[in-house]
Amino acid sequence: MIHTRICDLLGIVHPIVLGGMGTATTAPLVAAVSNAGGFGTLGTSAFTAATLGAEIGAIRERTHKPFGVNHLLFEIQEEMFAITLRARPHVTAFAWARKEQNLRDYFERAHDAGCKVMHMAGEVPEALRAAEAGADVLVAQGTEAGGHVGWMASLPLLPMMVKAVAPLPVLCAGGIATGSGLAAALALGAEGVLLGTRFMATPEAPIHPNFKQAIVSSDGHDTVLTEIPDLASQRVWPGAMSRARRNKFIERFAGREWAVRQNAATIGKQLAAARAAGDIDNASLSFGQDAGLIDAVKSVREVIDEMITEAEEIIRARLPSLLR
Numbered sequence: 001m002i003h004t005r006i007c008d009l010l011g012i013v014h015p016i017v018l019g020g021m022g023t024a025t026t027a028p029l030v031a032a033v034s035n036a037g038g039f040g041t042l043g044t045s046a047f048t049a050a051t052l053g054a055e056i057g058a059i060r061e062r063t064h065k066p067f068g069v070n071h072l073l074f075e076i077q078e079e080m081f082a083i084t085l086r087a088r089p090h091v092t093a094f095a096w097a098r099k100e101q102n103l104r105d106y107f108e109r110a111h112d113a114g115c116k117v118m119h120m121a122g123e124v125p126e127a128l129r130a131a132e133a134g135a136d137v138l139v140a141q142g143t144e145a146g147g148h149v150g151w152m153a154s155l156p157l158l159p160m161m162v163k164a165v166a167p168l169p170v171l172c173a174g175g176i177a178t179g180s181g182l183a184a185a186l187a188l189g190a191e192g193v194l195l196g197t198r199f200m201a202t203p204e205a206p207i208h209p210n211f212k213q214a215i216v217s218s219d220g221h222d223t224v225l226t227e228i229p230d231l232a233s234q235r236v237w238p239g240a241m242s243r244a245r246r247n248k249f250i251e252r253f254a255g256r257e258w259a260v261r262q263n264a265a266t267i268g269k270q271l272a273a274a275r276a277a278g279d280i281d282n283a284s285l286s287f288g289q290d291a292g293l294i295d296a297v298k299s300v301r302e303v304i305d306e307m308i309t310e311a312e313e314i315i316r317a318r319l320p321s322l323l324r
Contacts, residue, residue, distance in 0.1 A: 002182075002311060005169050006191040009116065009137065010090065011066045013037030014308055015192025016182070017171060020070025020093055021147065022046050024200050024207055027055055031062030032204040032300040041068040041093055049079040056087045066090035068118065073097035073106065074238050081106070085113040091137075094130075095120040096148065098238050103133035120173065120194075122150025122157070122240075124164045131165040138165050139194050142174030146197045146223070146288035148240040149174065155188070162189035177290040179310020183319075186311070197288040202300050208278035211285055212297050214245060220292020222246050228253050229284040231260040232267045245285040249274070 004015045016038040018030065022045035030040030040059070047055055059067055068091030069084045084092060092110035094117070097103060107117045111134065119130035120139035127138045140161040142154025154174045162170045172185035173194035185193050200207055201215045225241040228250055244250060249271070253260050260267055274283035298306075 002186070002308060002315070004186070004191040006137065006171065009169065010039050012039045014304055015171075015186075016304055016307060017041065017192060017194040018199050019173060019194050019196040020044070020068065020095075021196050021200070022072075024196070024205055026206040027058035027062060029199065029202070029204040029206065029300070030059050030067050031065075032202075033199065033304070034059075034063045034065035034067045036301040036304045038300075038304050039066060039068065039091070041070050041091070042089075043070050044080055044084070045072055045075075047080070049077065049083060052080055052083050053087065056084070056089070068093050070095065073101055073103075075235070076106070081109075085109060085115070088114050091116045091118050093118040093120070095139075095141075096237060096240060097126070097129075103130055103135075107134040118171075121161070123152060124157075124160050127161045127165050127170075131168055135168065137169050137171065139171045139173050140190070141194075142172075143225070143243070144175030144289040145173055146200075146243050146291075147286040148237050148242050149225070150240065154185075158185065158188045158190055175288060175290045177288075177293040179307040179312075180314060181290070181293075182307055182311040183314040186315070187319075197290055198294060198303055199300065200287060201291075201294050201297050202303060203297065204300050208275070210278035210280050211283075214280045214285060215287050215291045215294055216296060218245075218287070218291035218294070220289050223287065223289060223291070224250060224254075226250060226254070228257060228260055229271075229286070231257055232264055232271055232284070234264050234268070242286060243288060245280070245287060247283075247285065248281040249284060 014037040018033040020041035020043035022043040025043045033040035070093040092115040116136045118137040119135040121127040140158045143149045169191040171194045172190040177198040224246045
């Protein structure tokens with residue numbers, strides 16, 4: 001068994017955490033990860049103040065294990081945050097703060113509600129800011145990840161962040177879908193990993209089957225960093241680009257971003273319709289470069305069990321065999 005400080009801190013068996021992805025995490029997936037020994041996290045951006053409380057309740061109907069709720073700080077809504085604090089999840093997770101935001105205020109309110117605080121960062125200065133504000137766990141997110149990312153890859157970012165915020169525990173996110181990735185992250189100083197893309201390709205994930213198949217079919221080279229999906233949604237993320245599948249939608253507007261700005265409302269409606277229909281060519285589909293490592297849709301429990309088994313084998317057999 002692989003046991004790290006994050007297992008003790010979060011009350012979990014395996015050091016594997018579900019990223020709180022906005023439209024790709026609902027109660028069945030969150031609960032499945034927690035029930036399988038990992039740590040499930042609910043993303044809140046797909047919910048409203050009228051629906052968030054019920055979704056948290058649905059998680060508790062499916063599991064008695066620890067789980068978290070994630071908020072995007074740059075667009076955090078007070079009513080939604082208050083609902084999370086009243087629900088008292090084991091962890092309140094945060095990401096993508098504006099530079100002028102007071103992190104300590106949010107972190108202290110979460111602590112006062114009895115929650116641990118997790119903060120994701122794509123650069124060391126942001127991680128240091130979160131550590132100084134009282135975060136309990138940091139997440140080093142590399143640019144290989146799907147969705148909104150920074151510019152540094154996981155391989156240099158992770159050890160830099162581990163050193164900078166020591167002794168706080170750090171999770172690694174971005175580019176990890178297998179046990180070898182978990183073992184590598186642990187070797188670089190991480191206490192565990194946070195996964196998004198790998199858990200999207202599971203039966204429990206609330207995305208269209210066509211999108212799951214697109215992940216499985218990916219060779220890892222079919223994503224691009226772009227601002228086009230954000231221009232269509234008219235959301236301004238602070239310092240982020242979006243890693244999305246390079247499809248007809250992206251290619252249609254690459255180099256013509258001005259057209260998206262001018263027609264954002266119409267294009268946004270077209271994207272919503274394409275997503276509902278499972279149209280992988282004309283919807284915006286975010287996933288990471290680690291999609292190239294995913295060859296089948298598997299249950300959450302299979303994903304976690306296989307990752308742990310592979311990582312244990314690498315740590316026990318391969319790594320010691322390299323020493324002379």
